[in-house]
Amino acid sequence: VNSTPQENKLELLAPAGSIAHIEQAILGGADAVYIGLQGLSARPDQWCFDLPKVTKATELLHSNGKKVYIAVNAEFNGKREKILENQFQELEGIGCDALIVGDWGLLNWIRHRNINMPIHVSTLLGVYNPDTVAILKEMGTKRVVMNTNLFWDEIFAITSVHSDIEYEIIAMGGICFNDNRRCHLPHRQQGDTYSVGCSEIFRLQGDTPACGQARSIHAGDIDLIPMLAFYQAIGITSFKIEGRTRSAEYVYNQTCKLRKAIDSLPTYTQQHILQYSSFR
Amino acid sequence: VNIWIGLSEWHAKDIAQIKAFSPNIKGIIIGDPFCQRRMFTNGQFDLPSFAIQAKWNQLSVALQTPVYMTSRVFDEILQLVNYLHSHEALDLLMVQDIGLLKTIKNQYPDIAICWSLWGDSRSHIITSEFLDFIIPLGVKYIETDRASRIEFIRNQGLGIGYCVNSPKVATFGRVCYTEHLLEQDCHNKALCRQQPLELFSELNNISYKVSGHYLESPTRARKPFVENVDFLTWYAENLKDLSSEMESMFISAVDLEEYRILMPLLSDEDDLAIIHLALQASRRLEVPLISPEVSYFLYNLVKQNAPRKIVEIGSAVGFSTFLMALACPETKITAIDINPTCLEELINVAERFNLASRISIVCKDACTALNELDGGFDFVFIDADKEQYCDYIDLIKSRLAPAAIVIADDVLLQPGDLPMFPGAGAAMERFRAKLIEDQSLATSILPLGPGVSLSILKPGCGNA
Numbered sequence: 029v030n031s032t033p034q035e036n037k038l039e040l041l042a043p044a045g046s047i048a049h050i051e052q053a054i055l056g057g058a059d060a061v062y063i064g065l066q067g068l069s070a071r072p073d074q075w076c077f078d079l080p081k082v083t084k085a086t087e088l089l090h091s092n093g094k095k096v097y098i099a100v101n102a103e104f105n106g107k108r109e110k111i112l113e114n115q116f117q118e119l120e121g122i123g124c125d126a127l128i129v130g131d132w133g134l135l136n137w138i139r140h141r142n143i144n145m146p147i148h149v150s151t152l153l154g155v156y157n158p159d160t161v162a163i164l165k166e167m168g169t170k171r172v173v174m175n176t177n178l179f180w181d182e183i184f185a186i187t188s189v190h191s192d193i194e195y196e197i198i199a200m201g202g203i204c205f206n207d208n209r210r211c212h213l214p215h216r217q218q219g220d221t222y223s224v225g226c227s228e229i230f231r232l233q234g235d236t237p238a239c240g241q242a243r244s245i246h247a248g249d250i251d252l253i254p255m256l257a258f259y260q261a262i263g264i265t266s267f268k269i270e271g272r273t274r275s276a277e278y279v280y281n282q283t284c285k286l287r288k289a290i291d292s293l294p295t296y297t298q299q300h301i302l303q304y305s306s307f308r
Numbered sequence: 309v310n311i312w313i314g315l316s317e318w319h320a321k322d323i324a325q326i327k328a329f330s331p332n333i334k335g336i337i338i339g340d341p342f343c344q345r346r347m348f349t350n351g352q353f354d355l356p357s358f359a360i361q362a363k364w365n366q367l368s369v370a371l372q373t374p375v376y377m378t379s380r381v382f383d384e385i386l387q388l389v390n391y392l393h394s395h396e397a398l399d400l401l402m403v404q405d406i407g408l409l410k411t412i413k414n415q416y417p418d419i420a421i422c423w424s425l426w427g428d429s430r431s432h433i434i435t436s437e438f439l440d441f442i443i444p445l446g447v448k449y450i451e452t453d454r455a456s457r458i459e460f461i462r463n464q465g466l467g468i469g470y471c472v473n474s475p476k477v478a479t480f481g482r483v484c485y486t487e488h489l490l491e492q493d494c495h496n497k498a499l500c501r502q503q504p505l506e507l508f509s510e511l512n513n514i515s516y517k518v519s520g521h522y523l524e525s526p527t528r529a530r531k532p533f534v535e536n537v538d539f540l541t542w543y544a545e546n547l548k549d550l551s552s553e554m555e556s557m558f559i560s561a562v563d564l565e566e567y568r569i570l571m572p573l574l575s576d577e578d579d580l581a582i583i584h585l586a587l588q589a590s591r592r593l594e595v596p597l598i599s600p601e602v603s604y605f606l607y608n609l610v611k612q613n614a615p616r617k618i619v620e621i622g623s624a625v626g627f628s629t630f631l632m633a634l635a636c637p638e639t640k641i642t643a644i645d646i647n648p649t650c651l652e653e654l655i656n657v658a659e660r661f662n663l664a665s666r667i668s669i670v671c672k673d674a675c676t677a678l679n680e681l682d683g684g685f686d687f688v689f690i691d692a693d694k695e696q697y698c699d700y701i702d703l704i705k706s707r708l709a710p711a712a713i714v715i716a717d718d719v720l721l722q723p724g725d726l727p728m729f730p731g732a733g734a735a736m737e738r739f740r741a742k743l744i745e746d747q748s749l750a751t752s753i754l755p756l757g758p759g760v761s762l763s764i765l766k767p768g769c770g771n772a
Contacts, residue, residue: 132406133437156378159407178378185379 038290039266041097041196042283045075045273050085052276053094056283060095061085062128064272065115068100075273079115083122090123099272101130101150116143126170129153139167146170148196156182158189171196171266180262187263194265199252200282201270253289260293310334310539312370312400312469315546318354322547323361329551335368335399337541339388341375341426355388359397370400375426377405386411393419402451403427406442413446422449425471425541433457439464451541458536467538567600573607574634582630582661589625589653597627598691598717599757606689606715609762610635613713615687620644621674621700622692626654626667632689633663639687644670644677678703685709690716694732697739705748705765712765714749720759 042058044050053061063085066076077085082098089096098119100112112134119127120143127145129135130152138147148171149155149164155172164172171194174183187195252259256267267290269282313326314337327333338358359369371392373385385408392398393416401419403409404427412419423442434450434457449467452458458468544550567587574580590597598606610618610632616639623629623643633641645651651671658664670677674692678700686709690700697716704714719740723733736759743751743761748769754760 131435131438132441133435133439136441137437154375154405156376156405157382157407158379159382159411160377160405161407163406163410179380182378182380 037265038260038293039196040283040286040290041266041268042279043201043269043272043274044085044279045071046276047081047085047088048276049272049279050088052280053283054089054092056280057287058094058283060097060125060266061089062097062099062268062272064099064101065119068102068112068115071099071272079118079122082119082124086122086124095125097126097128097148098124099128099130099150100134101128101152112137113141113143116141116145120145128173135164135167135169148173148194151175155186158186161186161190161193165190165193170194173197173268174264180258183259183264184262191263195263196266196268197252197259197264198270199256199259199267200286201268253286256289257293309537312337312368312539312541313550314338314370314372314541314543315550316340316544317546318358320358320361323358323365323367325547326550327365327367333367334539335370336362337370337372337402337543338362339372339374339402341372341404341424352384352388356391356395356397359392360395363397368399369397370402370422371398372402372424373404373408375404377408382408386415389416389419400449403447406445409442409445409447417446420448421446422451422467422469423447425451425453434461436460436464439466449538462536468536469539469541470537471541471543567603569600569604570607570631573604578661579634582634582657582663583627585657586625586627586630586653589650589657590627593625593650593653595624595647595650597624602717602757602760603628603631605754605756605760607631607635609713609715610639610687613687615639615685615713617685617709618642618687618689619678619681619685619704619707620689620691621678621704622690623654623669624650624691626650626657628689628691629654629667630657630663632687633666639666641667642670642681642685643667644672644674645692646671646673675699675703678707681707683707683709686712688712688714690714691718694718694721694726694729694735694739697735698742701739701742701746708765708769710765710769711767714761714763714765716743716761716763718758719743719753719761720755725758 039059040057041060041062042049042053042056044053044061044063050061050063063082064071064076065082066073066078069076077098082096086096116127116138124145126148127138127143128148128150129138130150132153135147135149135153147167147169149169151173153160153164155161155164155175156178161172172186174186174195174197176198183195183197252267259267267286269279269286271278271282309332311330311332312335313329313333315322318336318338323336326336336358338355355371359371362369369392371388374381377385389398389401389412398419400422401412402422402424403412404424409421409423412421433454434452439450439461443464443466447466449469450461451469451471452461453471455470458470462468542550567583570583574583587597589595597603606628614636618632618639618641620629620632620641620643623645624647626643629641629643633639643651643654645654648671651669654667655664655669658667670680672680675696683706685704685707688704688708690697692700697719701714708714716739718732719736721732721736723730726732740753740761743749743753743763746763748766749763750766751761751763754762
């Protein structure tokens with residue numbers, strides 16, 4: 029275990045579904061913004077960017093000293109090879125800072141092509157253990173987006189073994205009981221093969237399940253702010269705000285909130301965590 | 309076809325009983341995609357002993373590994389694999405995690421690995437890019453429930469495990485609901501899966517049932533006809549469910565291959581169940597059936613003409629009767645056969661699937677029965693004693709509605725085709741001549757199966 033305190037600068041990653049979102053994210057103090065590439069992103073097209081828009085977004089963000097990540101996390105059906113290869117080369121030419129990939133097949137495909145953009149892997153890959161991260165490292169991955177439905181000790185089991193790549197987690201936004209990799213509910217809601225963004229968060233309410241009562245679910249947002257220092261100490265370097273399909277105002281408000289929290293973080297180290305875990 | 313059975317919950321007696329369901333059952337799938345605790349009475353501690361018991365019972369063993377191979381279960385699973393492997397009680401490993409896959413390939417290169425159903429994307433569509441990635445990691449089989457992908461996957465050099473029956477999972481949770489809500493480890497198995505929760509989605513107005521970790525919709529995927537696969541995987545809640553599912557599906561999955569062309573006609577599950585129950589009965593009683601081509605023809609002909617009253621001479625166990633009944637939901641059928649054992653089978657199925665009100669049974673010699681019938685039949689199907697075909701035509705003609713259709717099977721039989729009925733060939737020759745000479749019928753002889761005659765009553769010749 030690497031016991032030296034991590035001194036990585038923390039990143040605040042904001043979502044954007046339009047240029048207006050990006051402007052608000054910059055105002056709110058984001059370090060980076062992620063956007064979806066039209067046709068290949070797991071959100072409806074109205075919230076995505078085509079190549080001219082990506083160019084515009086990149087120029088805007090870079091001129092403000094921010095980074096831009098491109099999500100290509102739609103279900104990859106393998107029939108788009110030519111479009112993809114061209115698009116990836118153009119994205120590289122535009123100067124985008126990373127690709128967010130959501131499919132093992134696509135990841136492997138990229139590795140065997142002349143595409144040199146940094147790769148972030150999405151939660152859709154299902155990264156649950158250090159052995160999987162080892163493979164991702166071999167494949168040249170720069171960052172792993174952690175599944176938010178992992179317990180902290182499960183995250184630490186990964187980050188403590190592989191401390192030489194970046195880890196990102198959703199700090200604000202929807203976290204659902206259900207597995208975002210295989211959930212069919214968004215399909216049923218949106219009726220679109222490539223739109224897998226879920227607008228509904230499933231939470232259980234109420235008392236113990238032993239009584240077997242029917243219970244309703246309603247939307248609610250996760251807020252990791254009280255736990256930021258803890259997650260930083262277990263190796264998370266990027267905190268993401270979820271919600272590419274939400275309003276620009278939402279993006280601004282959440283970015284401000286998270287910015288404030290990140291800037292006033294107390295310093296925990298992995299040593300604290302190890303002590304904590306031994307008392308667990 | 310080999311079948312592997314996975315039950316949601318295993319009990320010791322199941323192992324000894326399971327082979328009785330079908331000789332095709334090759335092995336059991338133990339382990340759970342989510343939680344090894346809930347499957348057995350004593351949690352995961354039972355798993356090794358179940359595997360050993362299965363081997364004693366000449367069953368192969370497949371170990372299903374979890375979806376969420378986090379640090380909390382990773383070592384436990386590796387220990388299980390190691391134990392089963394060293395006791396020669398592991399024939400197939402179902403994997404759905406890349407990290408585990410790589411570890412197994414490095415440590416146990418001789419274990420056969422099947423990439424499990426829930427290991428891939430939500431649409432369960434395996435892409436060639438994904439195969440390019442996992443084949444070098446040692447995967448030998450792919451479990452899929454997409455019949456349309458079988459050929460594609462096989463062409464990439466992999467074996468196929470076709471999932472015939474699995475919970476149709478709409479989504480599933482990472483966190484055990486029981487464990488989460490109680491905020492403690494779920495060692496109390498009584499709480500697990502005993503009380504399914506109902507979840508309601510306000511947005512799409514669908515309700516779901518949560519059983520354990522599954523959030524499943526109530527229906528199950530059923531695509532019984534399979535070809536080009538190495539084995540079937542079959543999941544059921546318990547042995548009781550398995551027996552009823554096997555009864556209603558197994559024949560169609562394995563023995564119905566010959567009648568595959570009927571598949572597109574029988575989209576409904578019940579239709580299929582009816583047809584293969586009749587097939588099953590015909591095999592049990594060793595009663596011959598109409599050929600697949602004739603079945604197809606008969607179904608379509610009835611469907612297109614939508615007759616109101618059908619008489620069938622020689623119903624046997626009801627295979628053709630049911631085909632006609634399914635082809636036209638309004639039609640009423642008089643089913644004549646002399647064999648009460650066969651008709652009993654027919655009645656059983658008809659009652660079970662609410663067809664009894666549309667099928668009236670006459671258990672008599674066909675000539676006697678025809679003599680007693682009223683008229684107005686607009687469709688006749690003859691498949692009975694070949695020597696009497698000519699008599700049937702004489703008797704039925706006065707009972708036909710205008711433009712009635714008369715179908716007879718086996719009309720191109722040649723002398724010697726049926727050794728048990730030496731007169732059949734000659735009788736058919738007489739029958740063909742009679743049909744062609746008959747001025748009131750317009751007849752065609754079609755080379756379908758053993759030959760089918762299609763006769764239409766000419767205008768002005770009907771009685772009713």
